Amino acid sequence: MSDSPEKKSFYITTAISYPNGDPHIGHAYEYIATDAMARFRRLDGADVFFLTGTDEHGQKMLQTAQKEGITPAELARRNSDRFQATQDELGISYDRFIRTTDADHHAAAQALWKRMEANGDIYLDKYAGWYSVRDEAYYTEEETEVRDGVRYSIQTNTELTWTEEESYFFRLSAYQDKLLAYYAEHPDFGAPRSRFNEVIRFVEGGLQDLSVSRTTFDWGIPVPGDPKHVMYVWVDALTNYLTGVGFPDTDSATFQRFWPADVHVIGKDISRFHAIYWPAFLMSAGIELPRRVMIHGFLNNNGEKMSKSLGNVVSPQDFVARYGLDASRFFFLREVPFGADGSYSHEAIVNRMNADLANNLGNLAQRSLSMVAKNLDGMVPEPGELSDADRTLLAAAGALLETSRDHYSRQEFSLALEATWKVLHEANAYFAEQEPWVLRKTDPARMATVLWVTMAVVRRVDLLIQPVMPDSASALLDALGVPAGAARTFAAFDDELAAGTALPKPTPVFPKFEEPEAE
Ligand code: ME8
Secondary structure, three states, X not given: OOOOOOOOEEEEEEOOEOXXXXXXXXXXXXXXXXXXXXXXXXXXXOEEEXXXXXXXXXHXXXXXXXXXXXXXXXXXXXXXXXXXXXXXXXXXXXXXXXXXXXXXXXHHHHHHHHHHHHOOOEEEEEEEEEEEXXXXXXXXXXXXXXXXXXXXXXXXXXXXXXXXXXXXXXXXXXXXXXXXXXXXXXXXXXXXXXXXXXXXXXXHOOOOOEEOEEOOOOOOOEEOXXXXXXXXXXXXXXXXXXXXXXXXXXXXXXXXXXXXXXXXXXXXXXXXXXXXXXXXXXXXXXXXXXXXXXXXXXXXXXXXXXXXOOOOOOOHHHHHHHHOHHHHHHHHHHHOOEOEOEEXXXXXXXXXXXXXXXXXXXXXXXXXXXXXXXXXXXXXXXOOOOOHHHHHHHHHHHOHHHHHHHHHHOOOHHHHHHHHHHXXXXXXXXXXXHOHHHHHHHOHHHHHHHHXXXXXHHHHHHHHHOOOOHHHHHHHHHHOOOOOOHHHOHHHOOXXXXXXXXXXXXXXXXOOOOOOOOO
């Protein structure tokens, strides 16, 4: 299990993005998923700390700044602000937006370094190897290939340059057995299993010591006691997860409460850094390991990899302007099994918006609420005796909280939503079968019960989709007369819809997608 239910604190992080360009839809995807997880745990009563931010040091930032004719600090400031603004536009409920140029992070990275050094895991040597500035990583000869006289990394297809420098090393080789033993004892440390297995295979293949400092540039955090070296950007970057909760003050209330992190959410290209280097650094420093590294896949546009040269890089802003924020959030979490690679297309999005949101949820809610407005003075009715059909449907909706908890504990967002929409499907079938519009004339008391049951199901569903579609879910809870605050948390899930509550005039919450007029 990734997070234990008895533990009331919950610490979750995204990767910190390189602000050497603008945020793209892949970044947005990671933010949205992490945000849904954080919101779910908050609604379920946990004390949540959600950390995100930007990774601002390293050679890549320096080179981009030089190309633009500005300092790396200026580049970092400008683009980090754009990342933060994007997160705000996406409704990301982070508790801290960290920048690796923050002063407290500087101190934390140096403290971690000193702990690893005190443990005898850091030594000075010379390094010569193939370095990729894009990946901020060295590759061995076997991991490279030459095409047209240029050497590339086979894994990431990025250009390499031969680099020789004096460097500090981290004794990663000493951690091979310890890591393998740890993985064996903690089978849920990495997820999904297939991606975790790739990591384990890599460690089984043998680990070499890691070069952890650079002398060829100075845009980074100085190595304690030897400031002509700056720390390798990944040592600095990974430490952000500790800085965020108060490290190096391990006695602080925040650190005590939130460390170890419950989930690091990251993409598949950086699984080795998070599932190999990071736990090794922490073992060396004598710090507890995070509980889980959740590795998501990559998003492709219409099945094609996003790339600047293909001109299909989509900005989160354009996406949201076209489909709306909540529909976009829903689409990604419903459509792509978290962990797998995913694709998006206009047709797929419109289909989800119209079938799942406008029809199955929006229409059901609107039809029952309008009947209440027209026939029952706009007040939640008193249900009569419940039939078998009523009870079956209510029980299915009642089981959704446990099902959702179970799926969310493993970040299975698409499965949680699938289970929820299965109940909505049953609710629609129930509504059609019961024909409340016929009962209006033949048996008004029974009509009231059918409407009450339908609204009770919509209320439960709506409580559970708040983490994915916060604004729309809240508008629908308004329409159902559920007061803001405690009544909207999962603690209120088993409450009954209160008869006699006066409802506002119903307005549809989930519009169908309208094709814009051709120009
Ligand atoms: O890797 N689809 O930063 P980053 C889905 N600074 N996710 C994607 C993606 C795509 N097309 N492209 C990137 C870094 N991502 C480091 C992290 S953490 C201590 C340091 C994901 O800006 C990527 O996998 O290149 C990563 O999790 C995140 O976006 C930031 O990527």
